Amino acid sequence: MTVLEEAFASPAGSYLTIFMMVVVTYFCRASGVVFMSRLRIRPWIERALRALPGSIVVATILPIAAQSGPAAFAGIAAAMATMAATRLEIAAIAVGLACVAAMRALGF
Amino acid sequence: MTASSPRAPFTLAGAVTGARLALPLLPGIIVFATAFGAAASQKGLDVWQTMALSAFVFAGAAQMVALEIWRDSWTVASAVGVTMLTMTINARMILMGAAIQPWMAGTPKTASAVTLFLLTDASWLVGMRHRAGGGNDVAVLTGSGVTLWVTWVAATLPGYLAGAFVENPEAFGLDLVMPVFFAAMLAPLWRGVGPAVPWAVAGIVALAVQQLFEGYIFIIVGALAGAATGALRRDRS
Numbered sequence: 001m002t003v004l005e006e007a008f009a010s011p012a013g014s015y016l017t018i019f020m021m022v023v024v025t026y027f028c029r030a031s032g033v034v035f036m037s038r039l040r041i042r043p044w045i046e047r048a049l050r051a052l053p054g055s056i057v058v059a060t061i062l063p064i065a066a067q068s069g070p071a072a073f074a075g076i077a078a079a080m081a082t083m084a085a086t087r088l089e090i091a092a093i094a095v096g097l098a099c100v101a102a103m104r105a106l107g108f
Numbered sequence: 109m110t111a112s113s114p115r116a117p118f119t120l121a122g123a124v125t126g127a128r129l130a131l132p133l134l135p136g137i138i139v140f141a142t143a144f145g146a147a148a149s150q151k152g153l154d155v156w157q158t159m160a161l162s163a164f165v166f167a168g169a170a171q172m173v174a175l176e177i178w179r180d181s182w183t184v185a186s187a188v189g190v191t192m193l194t195m196t197i198n199a200r201m202i203l204m205g206a207a208i209q210p211w212m213a214g215t216p217k218t219a220s221a222v223t224l225f226l227l228t229d230a231s232w233l234v235g236m237r238h239r240a241g242g243g244n245d246v247a248v249l250t251g252s253g254v255t256l257w258v259t260w261v262a263a264t265l266p267g268y269l270a271g272a273f274v275e276n277p278e279a280f281g282l283d284l285v286m287p288v289f290f291a292a293m294l295a296p297l298w299r300g301v302g303p304a305v306p307w308a309v310a311g312i313v314a315l316a317v318q319q320l321f322e323g324y325i326f327i328i329v330g331a332l333a334g335a336a337t338g339a340l341r342r343d344r345s
Binding site for chain 2: 022036049
C-alpha cells in the first residue's frame with residue numbers, strides 16, 4: 001500500500017475526498033470569471049453546458065429507479081407531476097415519498 | 109488593477125439588496141438542504157462529514173449525487189471517481205462565471221474570491237436579474253450568496269438529525285429522497301421537447317452503461333452523452 005492509499009483508507013479519507021470535491025467545485029466557480037477574460041466560450045461548448053443539468057438529472061434517476069423497481073418509478077413520476085403543477089419543492093417531495101411509501105405498503 | 113472600463117461598485121448597500129432579493133428562494137433551499145441532510149444520514153455519513161459537505165462544497169446537486177457513491181473506506185480511485193462526478197455536475201458553473209465575467213472584471217481580488225466561493229445557481233440568478241433591471245453592484249451576488257449559504261448550512265442539520273431518527277427509512281421511501289428530489293428539479297428545467305432530446309439520450313446511455321459496468325460510472329457517461337448531444341444540436345436554447 002502506498003502512503004496515498006493508506007491516507008485515503010484511514011478515517012481521514014472522507015475529509016480528503018471532501019477536500020478534493022471542494023477544490024474542483026471552486027475551480028468550476030472561479031474559472032468562468034478568471035479565464036474568460038482571455039478565452040471565449042465557443043457556441044458548441046455553451047450548448048453542451050446548457051444540456052448538462054437536465055442530462056445529469058435523467059442519467060442519475062433513471063438507472064436508480066430501474067434498480068429500485070416500480071415504487072421508485074411511481075414516486076419519481078408523482079414528484080415531477082406535482083412540481084409541474086405547483087412549483088413547490090416541498091409538495092413535490094412529500095407527494096413523491098408518499099407515493100413510494102404507499103406502493104411499498106401495497107407490496108410493490 | 110485599474111481597468112479602462114468603469115469598475116462596477118461593491119458596497120454594503122448592494123449586499124443588503126442581494127440578501128433581500130434572495131429571500132423568496134429560501135423555502136426551496138431549506139427543503140433541498142433538509143432533504144440532503146436526511147439522505148446523508150441514511151447513507152451513513154457522520155454529522156461532521158455532512159456539515160463539511162454543505163459548508164465547503166456548497167453545491168446541492170453535486171452533494172446529493174456524491175451520496176450515492178459515498179463509502180466508509182476510501183481508495184484513491186474511489187475518491188477520484190467522486191471528484192470527477194463533482195466536476196461534471198458543477199461544470200455548468202463555468203458558464204455562469206463566464207456570463208458574469210464582464211460585470212466582475214475590476215472587482216478587488218479578495219471580494220471576487222469570496223463572491224465566487226458563494227456562487228450558486230440561485231445567487232447567480234438573483235445577480236443576473238438585478239443587472240438586467242439596471243443594477244450594477246457586484247455585492248448583490250455576495251449578499252445573496254451569504255444568505256443562501258447560511259440557510260443551506262443551517263437547514264442541513266435538522267434534516268440530518270430527522271433522518272437519523274427514522275427506524276425503518278424504506279417504509280417512508282427515504283432511501284429514494286435523492287431521485288425524488290432530482291425528478292422534481294426537472295420540471296423547472298423543461299424548455300420543450302427539443303432541448304429535452306439530450307436528456308433522453310443521457311437516460312438511455314446511462315441505462316445501457318448501468319447494465320455493462322459496476323458502480324455509478326453511468327452518471328458521468330450518461331451526462332456527458334447528453335452534453336455531447338446538446339453540442340451537436342443546431343437549434344438554439
